[in-house]
Amino acid sequence: MTTIQKQANNQIAHLSAEDIERIGVELDAIREQVIAGRGADDAAYIRRVITTQRVLEMGGRTVLLASLFPPAWFLGTAALTVAKILENMEIGHNVLHGQWDWMRDPKIHSTTWEWDHATPAEQWKHSHNQLHHTYTNVLGKDNDLGYGIMRVDEGQRWHPFHLGQPLWNFVNACIFQYGIAAYDLELGKNLAKSRRGAPEFRARVKQTLRKIGQQVTKDYVVHPLLSGPSAATTITANLTANFIRNLWSHSVIMCGHFPEGVETFERTSIEGETRGEWYLRQMLGSANISGSRLMHVMTGNLSYQIEHHLFPDLPSNRYQEIAPKVRDLFQRYGLSYTTGSLPRQVASAWKKVIRLSLPNNFFGHSEPVRPRGAAPAPVVMRVPNTPEAELVSTSSR
Amino acid sequence: MATTQTPVPLRDTLRARARRLARLVTTPLVPGDYWSILDPLGSSTDLRGRVEAVLPETADAATLVIRPGRGWAGHKAGQYLRIGVDVDGVRQWRSYSLTSPPRPDGTVTITVKALPGGTVSRFLVHHLQAGTVVQLDQAAGEFTLPATRPAKALFVTAGSGITPVMGMLRDGADRLDDVVLVHSAPRPEDVIFGAELRGLAARGGLRLVERHTDVDGVLDPAELAVLVPDMTERETWACGPNGMLDALQDAYDAAGSGQRLHTERFRPALVAVGDGGTVTFTGSAVTAEADGATSLLDTGESRGVLMPSGCRMGICFGCVVPLREGAVRDLRDGQVTSAVPGDGVLVQTCVSAAAGPCQLDI
Ligand SMILES: Cc1cc2nc3c(=O)[nH]c(=O)nc-3n(C[C@H](O)[C@H](O)[C@H](O)COP(=O)(O)OP(=O)(O)OC[C@H]3O[C@@H](n4cnc5c(N)ncnc54)[C@H](O)[C@@H]3O)c2cc1C
Ligand code: FES
Numbered sequence: 001m002t003t004i005q006k007q008a009n010n011q012i013a014h015l016s017a018e019d020i021e022r023i024g025v026e027l028d029a030i031r032e033q034v035i036a037g038r039g040a041d042d043a044a045y046i047r048r049v050i051t052t053q054r055v056l057e058m059g060g061r062t063v064l065l066a067s068l069f070p071p072a073w074f075l076g077t078a079a080l081t082v083a084k085i086l087e088n089m090e091i092g093h094n095v096l097h098g099q100w101d102w103m104r105d106p107k108i109h110s111t112t113w114e115w116d117h118a119t120p121a122e123q124w125k126h127s128h129n130q131l132h133h134t135y136t137n138v139l140g141k142d143n144d145l146g147y148g149i150m151r152v153d154e155g156q157r158w159h160p161f162h163l164g165q166p167l168w169n170f171v172n173a174c175i176f177q178y179g180i181a182a183y184d185l186e187l188g189k190n191l192a193k194s195r196r197g198a199p200e201f202r203a204r205v206k207q208t209l210r211k212i213g214q215q216v217t218k219d220y221v222v223h224p225l226l227s228g229p230s231a232a233t234t235i236t237a238n239l240t241a242n243f244i245r246n247l248w249s250h251s252v253i254m255c256g257h258f259p260e261g262v263e264t265f266e267r268t269s270i271e272g273e274t275r276g277e278w279y280l281r282q283m284l285g286s287a288n289i290s291g292s293r294l295m296h297v298m299t300g301n302l303s304y305q306i307e308h309h310l311f312p313d314l315p316s317n318r319y320q321e322i323a324p325k326v327r328d329l330f331q332r333y334g335l336s337y338t339t340g341s342l343p344r345q346v347a348s349a350w351k352k353v354i355r356l357s358l359p360n361n362f363f364g365h366s367e368p369v370r371p372r373g374a375a376p377a378p379v380v381m382r383v384p385n386t387p388e389a390e391l392v393s394t395s396s397r
Numbered sequence: 398m399a400t401t402q403t404p405v406p407l408r409d410t411l412r413a414r415a416r417r418l419a420r421l422v423t424t425p426l427v428p429g430d431y432w433s434i435l436d437p438l439g440s441s442t443d444l445r446g447r448v449e450a451v452l453p454e455t456a457d458a459a460t461l462v463i464r465p466g467r468g469w470a471g472h473k474a475g476q477y478l479r480i481g482v483d484v485d486g487v488r489q490w491r492s493y494s495l496t497s498p499p500r501p502d503g504t505v506t507i508t509v510k511a512l513p514g515g516t517v518s519r520f521l522v523h524h525l526q527a528g529t530v531v532q533l534d535q536a537a538g539e540f541t542l543p544a545t546r547p548a549k550a551l552f553v554t555a556g557s558g559i560t561p562v563m564g565m566l567r568d569g570a571d572r573l574d575d576v577v578l579v580h581s582a583p584r585p586e587d588v589i590f591g592a593e594l595r596g597l598a599a600r601g602g603l604r605l606v607e608r609h610t611d612v613d614g615v616l617d618p619a620e621l622a623v624l625v626p627d628m629t630e631r632e633t634w635a636c637g638p639n640g641m642l643d644a645l646q647d648a649y650d651a652a653g654s655g656q657r658l659h660t661e662r663f664r665p666a667l668v669a670v671g672d673g674g675t676v677t678f679t680g681s682a683v684t685a686e687a688d689g690a691t692s693l694l695d696t697g698e699s700r701g702v703l704m705p706s707g708c709r710m711g712i713c714f715g716c717v718v719p720l721r722e723g724a725v726r727d728l729r730d731g732q733v734t735s736a737v738p739g740d741g742v743l744v745q746t747c748v749s750a751a752a753g754p755c756q757l758d759i
Contacts, residue, residue: 043486054431061422101701104488107430107443109703111681114425214424222421 004263004284011263012280014334023283023333024276030325031311034318035102043103045317049090049297050108057083060241061223067233081241082298085248087116089300094316096125101313119181120211123204127184133312137257137264137285144257145264147172147179148188151356152257153264158359165357169350176246181208248298251346252289256305258349259287261338282309283330288323288339295342296320306337437530438466444533446480449504451525458510458557458589459522460496465505465533472536474498474568475561475634475661478507479707481532484520488532491517492708494561494636494661495536496590498568508589510557537713540634540661541565546573547632551625553645555581555616555637556589561661562634563590571602577625581608581616581637616641618648629654636661665710665748669731674751678702679721680759693718693725693746693757702759704746711748720744723755 004010012020060079067073092115094100100108114121127143135141139155146152149172150165172179185208190201219238224231263284270281289295289303296303304319307326314322330337340348419428429440438445446469450462463480472478472495481490493507511522540561550573552562559580562570570576582588588607598605606624608616621628629652635645642660649658673688676696681703687696694716697704707715711729719741726733726749733752736742741758 039485040483041486043483051434054434058431098701101703103483103486104698104701104703105483106703109701111703116425211425214421218422218424222418226422 004265004269011335012284015280019333020276020280021274022276023329024274024279026329027279027310027326028275030322031314034311034314034322038102038315038318042315042317043100043105046091046095046100046103046108046315049086053083053086053091056080057087064223064230064234064237065227066230067227067237068230072230073233073237077237077240080237081244084116084241084245085298088245088249089252089302090297090316091115091300092117092121093300093302096121097129098313099315116215117180118177118208118212118215119184120207123184123208124180127186129312133309135270136282136309137262138267138270138281139264140267141270143183143186147183150353152352154356154360155264155266156356158356162357166350166354169353173247173250174243176250177242178212181212184208251342252299252302254349255289255342255345256286256302258352259338259340259345260348260352261336262287279310282306283326283335285309286338287345288337289342289345290339291342293320303342306339438464440466441468444468444535445530446505446533448525448527448529448531450527451521454508454589455510455587455591457522458508460506460508461521461525462504462506463531463533464503469503469533470535471499472505473541474564474570475541476536476538476564477540477561477661477708478505478536479534480507481534482517482520482525482529484516489517490532490534490706490709492663494538494540494564496560496563496567498564508557508560508563510589534707537707538661540636540659542568542570543632548573549575549627549631550577551628551631551633552576552578552580553616553621553633553635553637553641554578555610555641556587558636558638558661558663559589559594561636563593565634566594566597566603571597576603577606577631578603579606579608579616579621579624581610581613581641583611584609618644621645622648629657632657632659634659634661636663639664639666662710662712665729667728667748669726669728671726671731671733671750671752674723674753674755676751677754677756678759679756687751689726689750689752690728691750692728693744693749693751696751697746697757697759704759706747709747711745714745716745716747717743718746719758721756721758724752725749725755726752 056079060076064076095113098110132144151162224234227234286305286309301316301319307319446463446465452460477492477494496508497506509521511519649655671689676687677684683700685700707713720736722738724735728748
């Protein structure tokens with residue numbers, strides 16, 4: 001993909017400025033509906049997930065005390081893996097987004113939550129919530145696009161270093177939580193000589209190392225020691241659980257923005273961006289994963305990446321409910337809603353990583369083929385009873 | 398001076414070690430986060446309670462029997478309890494006077510009157526299920542009987558204002574030599590604890606004067622003086638609407654007995670309104686437009702900010718937050734407090750509203 005503005009036939013060319021603002025008004029209305037309906041059932045949902053996660057985790061760890069016995073190892077490792085995935089995906093990521101702040105429960109709040117992850121919540125919130133969600137898919141601004149080590153868009157300049165990116169991507173997948181910690185610290189940029197000694201950077205490194213120290217002590221020292229004769233097998237169990245979680249979350253996150261069909265944007269295009277334009281960028285810059293209810297929960301509902309990017313702070317259990325409305329909106333405005341099964345989206349993302357490890361046009365053809373074909377024919381309709389004044393006020397936001 | 402080292406008992410050292418170990422395995426959470434799944438009342442840091450029963454008192458009032466969890470430090474009759482409940486999924490805290498004396502079985506009661514449109518009171522009276530676990534805070538408040546009991550006491554209450562006084566009566570205030578209770582309610586059937594009070598009076602524990610405001614009108618101090626001629630000579634505890642309390646205070650002050658009158662208010666007397674402004678909660682990255690009548694506490698809470706709070710009426714200082722920059726108005730007297738960057742003046746968010754743009758450090 002090339003940034004949307006540079007494409008000859010870009011899929012937003014048919015939208016007028018008013019259309020875009022109308023999309024914004026419609027999306028605002030969907031958001032308001034969910035906010036008005038948030039209540040006891042949603043609160044019960046997140047509490048149930050948290051309780052399930054904690055019971056699974058402690059159950060798994062307890063069973064692993066006898067991990068020398070292979071069935072105990074398998075059972076305990078499975079429980080711990082699922083618990084660790086739930087903790088990061090459906091709970092941690094979403095709590096840290098403030099999706100549950102409205103409950104005002106100090107135990108489930110973005111300002112107090114700490115997660116089972118190498119990176120301290122505070123640093124992740126900054127790089128993820130403030131940078132990635134604001135500058136989604138803007139080349140040169142959104143460092144999530146390739147995490148600064150990969151080229152995932154034709155618009156990014158090729159460098160011989162990128163030849164190795166399939167390998168970098170694989171290594172990153174295996175150690176993903178540490179990759180994120182390094183990324184949150186902006187290690188690449190900050191290790192440049194001039195910045196290495198900056199006190200603010202050093203303080204953050206210290207904070208991260210402390211966090212990693214606590215995590216490692218828990219998984220690889222205390223839990224094994226408590227297992228006595230099963231110490232060695234408990235270490236392999238923890239290693240396995242963390243490893244599988246790394247692969248899983250890396251795959252899910254790759255599916256969010258890397259598959260073919262996802263658009264990228266020029267740095268200059270977001271200057272003075274209106275609310276409608278911001279929404280549009282989120283719509284086109286993300287991709288969903290289709291699958292079962294269980295799959296959605298295990299991805300932390302990031303399988304509804306489009307809905308999540310439109311409304312990062314709505315409770316994750318509601319994305320499923322609004323997805324048909326959002327999809328209908330795409331349809332009506334002639335935009336393509338990128339989605340596919342997990343294997344298909346993972347393959348698509350990997351294909352891109354591999355293809356872009358080589359310079360553009362390496363195999364001769366100019367534009368990559370759109371895998372999902374042309375966007376549906378636009379059925380742009382006017383929203384009835386939308387006063388012009390409302391449009392103006394929205395666009396000036 | 399020489400210091401002597403008392404040896405720490407082995408059991409305590411072991412317990413402390415076990416606790417530290419448990420912390421290491423539960424990081425980044427704490428052991429209590431897991432333990433509370435099994436035993437929600439077991440935490441000593443997060444005080445909770447279980448509602449054992451909801452007993453109707455009148456058509457719109459009910460008594461909640463609550464078993465406080467570990468860490469409950471007990472209470473004195475007349476004090477109040479802060480309770481946090483989830484209404485429509487949102488945590489709400491309110492204060493309620495304890496209507497039980499300290500009891501050997503460890504349970505306490507509060508009695509709530511459902512207000513029209515009241516978020517929490519209607520929930521507690523009409524929807525709360527026995528068995529629900531609620532958040533609690535330790536009992537607080539100075540509206541209590543002194544250790545040396547007064548020879549002559551007067552209680553003046555109205556509506557739900559009977560609650561702290563009921564706590565005192567049940568704790569033995571009826572055994573004082575000379576007790577008068579003047580209580581107002583719209584109709585006889587609206588009198589909370591009506592039967593119990595009338596029973597106490599019949600047994601000679603107190604002189605009860607019931608006022609039914611639908612027919613008798615609202616009590617004023619002049620009438621009270623007729624009903625209880627020596628009222629300003631009595632140690633007096635009053636609880637009810639602010640208008641009644643203000644009038645009583647004036648009457649006692651005029652008689653030079655201001656210090657004999659003890660009052661408990663259920664809500665602040667708010668008078669001042671001005672222009673609002675944009676409030677920024679800097680630590681939470683939340684910005685909200687607020688009018689001049691809405692407290693900063695309500696504004697923050699409605700946006701999901703974890704605001705500290707207490708009595709919600711300007712007495713406990715449980716809600717203070719540093720005002721980093723800008724101006725806020727005290728809703729009780731209209732006084733404006735302003736801060737320039739770096740100041741960090743502490744303001745009571747429950748009785749202050751924005752008076753222009755302001756930044757709170759939370
Ligand atoms: C120290 C203390 C002790 C208290 N003890 C008791 C008690 O024993 N029993 C009891 O029922 N309540 C008691 N209260 C009052 C209680 O804390 C709540 O304020 C009350 O239940 C209303 O809460 P709500 O959420 O239902 O109303 P909200 O939703 O907060 O308010 C709804 C409406 O009612 C008005 N309102 C709020 N409080 C009052 C009030 N007290 N009287 C009249 N109108 C009001 C509001 O202005 C608003 O218009 C006590 C308050 C304090 C500070
Ligand atoms: S909450 Fe008690 S003073 Fe504000």
